[in-house]
Amino acid sequence: MRCKVLVYAVLLTLIKHASPSEVQASPNTNATLPCNVTFPPSVYKIDKSLIKAAWTRNVTDIASFTGAEPWIKEGFSWETADFINGDFSLTILRASLDLQGSYKCTVSYNSTVLPSSYTTFSILASPTLSVPQQWVVLETESQLQCHAEGFYPPPVSFSWTRDGQVIQPPFSVDGEETPDGYYTAVGNMTFFPSHEDQNVTFGCRVSHDGTDQELSFQLNITYLPSVRLSVVAAKSENTPLTLYCDVESFYPETLTVSWLQNGTVLAEPPNTNYNPDGTFRTRRYYTLSEEQREQGGKVECAVNQPGVAQPVSGSAYLEKLDPRDEAPVLTKSAKASVAMMCISIVLVFLLCFGFSWRRRDEKQKSLNVSGIILPPRVTVGQKGRISVSIEGRRVDRVQATWFLNDTPISDTSLTATSKSNFNCLYNPLTTIHLPYGLTLTSPVPEKGRLLPSREEMGYYKLHSQGPLHSSGSGVQQMISSLTFIPKISVHKGAVFKCQVSYAGKEKIVAERVSEKFTILSAPEVSEIQLAETPNDPDVISMTVRAAHFHPDVITFRWFCEGSELSPVASQALSSPRPNSEGFFSASSQCKLPRTELERGGTKVWVSVHHVALRQPITRETRGFIKSPCVSKVIRSISTHEQPFMLGCEITDFYPPNISVTWLRLREGEQDDREDEVIEGGEMWGPLQTQPRLYRVTATLQRRPTNKEKERGGGIICRVEHCSLTKPIERHWRNVDIVAPSIPPSIHVCWSSEGVGVFSLLLKGGHPKAKLVWAAGGATLSPLVSNETEEIGDDGQRELKSLCALERSTSLISPTSKQPERQRNGRAIKTKAAVTDPDAEGIEYIDEKEDGENNNTDRDEETKSELEEDSDKDMEEDPGALHINRVNLGKGSRDSERARLRVCVEIIHPALTLPVHRTWTEPNEENSSSA
Known part of the structure; x- marks a missing residue:
């Protein structure tokens, strides 16, 4: 019975509190939950029938083993043969989301409970990336989508790259849960494709639970064509009418052209040609039947391209393309009369035209200019277009000049050199910087006033479309437009102005001014x-x-x-x-x-x-939020030139999302400013301590340095949390705490007068160590010591500590004024002891050449004078080494004298516990002096 109780006592001493562990696994893989116990060493042979083991998950039984009879739930397995080795690990077969949770392993041997094991099991599934839409339209707002599917747990972080450079910073997306329990998320990027984006590698980068994935691809850019519909002149009204459609400056080569009449699709075969600038052109013909020609109405040529939602089309009415009038039936004589009349009329008109050609020329130069059409929405960072319509007989000779307020605008998009979507424009040869972020690339006349330069330049692109035949009377139409990217500092309260004139003429035919527009920027x-x-x-x-x-x-x-x-x-x-x-x-x-x-x-x-x-x-809201409690920055123990660790405890906060940044400060204690962010900091946690409270430990590994400038500054631990209006900072200044080098023993030097000088030399270390001397027999009494600090030959700090003492078996008189500093009016010179602790004999301050101080038969009056003189000398020489008197009693035997012990205690911030060095009087000296 006593042996059994002793075995139980040994088992209880081996029980420790188990710490929880975390296990993560990918879906449909096997995961092992560890559970290892140590049987007591007194048990020589393990009896398997005395083992009881059980696994539970959230109070649900998973597996049990009682009396050598195992039971395990389907989907799990364990090796009962390993039980005698203390291995009770459980294997999860084909891990899934419904198997997540907290698992507990309990083991007992012979009714004695061994330490329990807690394991948290969770699923970690990486996302699958895809970019389904890769067709975009040149200089048109386009959107790319990156799909991340099948990941767990949320969230994921999306970012976009262009040639390896980040063009959209990371942003977090929680995603949506799918029926199988996993999550899917979509990251969007909106931009305007340019010519420089052709054959450039883009990338969608997704970060999930500390791992990064990137999917690279190239964009397929579509160039919108210009479409013009015309008719092939027919020899007679009875021949079929042939139309053709000119499609120019498009990319890629693949396209489809559809012919429509009054909304009904007509069929035709295509053919394309290659342009020198890399684009293609094609002319499509379509011959209308007589029935279709008689039907009349609106005819359209619609061009569809990949990646374009709405087709580009050109249209016209058959009544304008193919005017048909009923010809009267005339006889030959009537036809001859009509011909002569027509000739006469033509001659009269030619004569009149000779006198009025100038007047008619001016009339033909008349133009009809519309007002400036503004876009419905002008948004910061997005392109907007304004335009005017010009109609006249000679619009092919017309030029339009645009102004912002009174400042001319030139096309700055042609000088773009940046590879990004927002062009940075600069032309050192011809570009002149103008106010409002504008540039002028045309030569400035010598008489014109030079406008002041400006660092910022805006984005402006001029467009001209035409001349277009608007009617059969010879009137043509031209559309002049301006594309710009609005800026509040430039365009707020401004107006656009368009001046229309003929090329080479200074006279302004028409001028139009736009209304003021409001610039929008979403919050x-x-x-x-x-x-x-x-x-x-x-x-x-x-x-x-x-x-x-x-x-x-x-x-x-x-x-x-x-x-x-x-x-x-x-x-x-x-x-x-x-x-x-x-x-x-x-x-x-x-x-x-x-x-x-x-x-x-x-x-x-x-x-x-x-x-x-x-x-x-x-x-x-994300739920309840609790502000964190941040401790002081604590430094771990380290030796000279070895890395040390800074740590900071952050507790009692919710939600668990928290950020910790380490900053180095510049030198100077009164004007510390942030210098740079220190990389390499780590964070353990967040660990849940209560149902709605978490804690983390932030650490930073540093290497000690002897630079004094870092001592003046310090390191800051900055904690940011959504519950804080401003970050919490903890300042740590003692960057360079290093333990000194401590010798293994105390050095001792005895004088002929029986005074012992004990010395200890400490090298290096920061800050200065504290030393406490004590001496005695069975018990120790504090002593007075002297410390000096110098710089050694090797450049390190040297701290020398000296302590002088004299042993005595009589009690110290309580009325003595200076028991530590006086012995028959004598004191040891500190300088001699410090500079040469190994010297034979000690020099005294009050020693005379005539030896009067050694006379022991002087009277009391002389002793009093000597004591006063000695005290006076002590005051004049404050560096004198104090002589401590140590009273030793008898030993364990009356005939024995107690052995003298001298101890020094070294205290330093880099030491976990104080370090002690002790000197003990040898037995040989003890016997010889008795």
């Missing part, structure tokens, strides 16, 4: 930030911020549902004010009781309305 809305109210911790304030919007009118609407709460709304805390670029920012706040958010059922969202938004932007 960038932050997530809802929750924080405890400083004056009332039971109230949670929720804040949302909108930035980078224009114009300044914006509306915030707050809503709350659940637990019989009515929707509430709040107004913006501050009126929108423009920044240096002309954009506005605003914020809004709403408050709710803490109890509503802690229950988890209350959902709060805010709806942001702005004229630049087609639909309001909505932001929802």
Whole structure:
């Protein structure tokens, strides 16, 4: 019975608290949950019948082993043969989402419970990437989509690259859950393709749970053609009418041309030709039957291209292309009369034309110019187009000049050298910088006033389409348009002006001025930030911020549902004010009781309305939020020139998303400023401590340095969390804490007078160490010592500590004024002891050449004078080494004297515990002195 109790006691001493572990696995793979126990060493042979083991998941039994009878649930397995080795690991077969959870392993031997094992099992599935749409249209707003499918857990982060360079920074997407439990997400990128994007490699980069994937592809860019419909002149009305359609400057070569009459599709065979600039051209003919010719109406030539949603078409009416009048039936004599009459009329007209050609020429030069047509929406960063229509008989000789206010505009898109979508324009030979972000590439006349230069240049592209035949009377039409990218600082409150004149003429035929337009910029809305109210911790304030919007009118609407709460709304805390670029920012706040958010059922969202938004932007709360508690920065123990670790504990926060940044400060204690971010910091966690609280440990590995400039600055641990209005910072200054080099023993030097000088030399280390001397027999008493600090030959700091003592078996008189500093009026010179601790004999301060100080028969008056002189000398020489008197009693035997012990304690921040060095009097000296 006693032996059995002893075995149980040994087992209980081996029980330790188990720490939880985490196991992750890919779907449909096997995962092993570890469970290893150690049987007591007193058990020589393991009896398998005395083992009891069980696995549970969320209080559900998974497997059990009792009395050598195993039971295990389907989908799991374990090796019972390994039980005698202490291995009770469980294997999950074909891991899936429904098998996630917390697993517990309990083992007992002979009714004694061994340490339990807790394991958290989760699924980690990487996404599958695809970019389905790769056709885009040149200089037209296009959108690419990157699909990430089959990943778990959410979220994933999308970013886009161009030739390896990031053109859209990473943004996080939670994704949508699919019926099988996994998630799918879509990352969008909107841009305007340019000529430089042809044959360039784009990439969709997706980050998930610390791993990155990238899918590379090349864009297929479609060049929209120009389409013009014409008719082949027919020899007679009875011959079939042939139409042809000119399609030019398109890419790629593959296209389809459809012929439509009154909306009905007609069929025809195509043919294409190659242009020198790399594009293609084709002319398509279609011969109408007599029945189709008689039908008349509108005829269209529609061109479809890959990646283009709406076809490009050219149209005309058969009544204008093929005018048909009923010819009268005349006899031969009538025809001859008519011919003579026509000839006469022609001669009369030719005569009149000779006198009035100038007047008619001026009449033909008359133009009809429309007003400037503005786009319906002008958005910052997106291209907008304005245009005018010019009609006349000689529009082929007309030129249109555009102005912003009174500043000329030239085509700056041709000088673009950037490979990105937003061109950076510069031409060192012909470009002149103008106000409002404009450039002028044409020569400036010598008499003209030079305009001031400007660093920023805007994007402007001039278009001219025509001349187009608008009617059978010879009137032609030309459309002049201007494409620009609006900027608030340039275009706010501005107007466009278009001057129409004939080429080579200074006279302005017509001038049109546009109306003022409003520039739109959609707001960038932050997530809802929750924080405890400083004056009332039971109230949670929720804040949302909108930035980078224009114009300044914006509306915030707050809503709350659940637990019989009515929707509430709040107004913006501050009126929108423009920044240096002309954009506005605003914020809004709403408050709710803490109890509503802690229950988890209350959902709060805010709806942001702005004229630049087609639909309001909505932001929802993520649940209850608790501000973190941040500890001081703690440094681990290290030796000289070895890396050390800085650590900071962050506790009691929710949600678990948190950011920690390490910063190095510049030198100077009163004006510390951020110098740079320190890379290499790690974060362990977040670890759930309570149902809604987490903690993490942030660490940073550093290498000690002897540079004094780092000591003046320091390192900052900056913690950012959604519950904080500003980051929490913890400053650590002692960057260079290094333990000193400590000798293995104390050095001792005895004088002829029986005074012992004990010395210890410490090298290196930062900061200065603290030394405490003590001496005695069975018990120790503190001593007075002297420390000096110098720089050695090797450049390291040397700390020398000296302690002098004299042993005595009599009690120290309590009335003695200076027991440590006086022995018959004598004291050791500190300089002699420090510079040469190994010297034979000790020099005294009050020694005389005539030896009067060694006379022991002087009277009391002389002793008093000597004591006063000695005290005076001590005061004049404060560096004198103090002589400590140590009182030793008898040993364990009355005939024995106690052995003297001298101990020094070294205390330093880099040492976990103080280091001690002890000197003990040898037995030989003890016996000889008795």
